[in-house]
């Protein structure tokens with residue numbers, strides 16, 4: 340019956356006659372090949388139409404004269420499991436907005452579902468369907484594993500860059516981070532430099548560049564400011580975990596509170612813990628918090644919350660040290676007496692007992708020495 344029709348492999352027949360895609364139909368359609376008629380294509384309301392040159396580099400691309408829409412041959416025949424049911428655009432609905440058609444074709448040709456469909460199609464041409472599906476799945480899984488490994492290798496390099504910048508207390512971001520900027524900031528400039536000597540980073544940068552040029556939009560690059568922040572946060576969590584393990588081992592500790600203000604003149608307090616580990620005195624920066632209110636009561640709340648968050652028991656505290664501007668000393672007096680009321684053993688240490696090194700800048704660098 341199909342063979343009597345003008346375009347027997349037109350997807351529209353599958354829909355019209357409610358054909359169930361069995362192995363014999365797949366064999367039949369594969370013999371016909373993709374439906375690629377060269378005809379006077381109709382114009383849409385915008386005056387645009389399908390272009391025959393789109394077939395040239397896309398062997399999978401089909402045009403349905405009945406539906407005046409394009410489809411993907413490999414997807415419609417070889418992606419029919421439950422998990423692909425929702426992906427109807429290239430399988431049954433079709434793409435007919437010709438203005439964005441080329442972009443959609445390029446987008447599809449770089450998608451994972453396209454890759455799976457194509458591998459299955461090629462496999463089916465030489466094997467039975469079940470063997471072809473199995474072989475294709477293995478190939479797809481191998482490709483996924485390879486991609487996972489590639490991303491891991493990229494991440495290792497990005498973590499090294501993040502650690503280097505954090506240890507040296509260098510800023511990450513640049514004022515102008517666009518690709519045409521002469522100085523994109525330390526993080527991106529270091530990645531570029533890695534790319535000159537390291538094949539993994541070079542390949543990664545080349546792939547992103549190529550995808551961006553084809554799809555005309557930004558790609559997942561693992562280089563965005565959000566990823567940079569995520570890396571810093573993840574590293575800080577793992578470093579803090581090591582520090583807290585040491586403190587818990589040591590059991591007793593002192594706290595050191597150091598006041599400073601950031602570039603925006605926001606009053607900030609750094610929270611440092613002093614303890615003994617391997618018979619050595621350690622002073623470790625834990626975190627910094629903005630001072631919302633400078634009353635002793637408000638600071639006490641912040642310190643208690645900091646202790647609770649880090650699972651540190653105030654009963655194990657043996658000392659408190661403060662170093663800050665003169666205008667904070669009265670407030671610290673309020674704070675230290677409040678903390679001492681909660682634990683009388685938490686003696687106040689003289690100002691000089693705080694190591695000079697215990698300034699935020701040093702402490703933040705120090706935080707990253709662990710990894």
Ligand SMILES: [Zn+2]
Nearest residue numbers: 411414453456
């Ligand atoms: Zn496809």
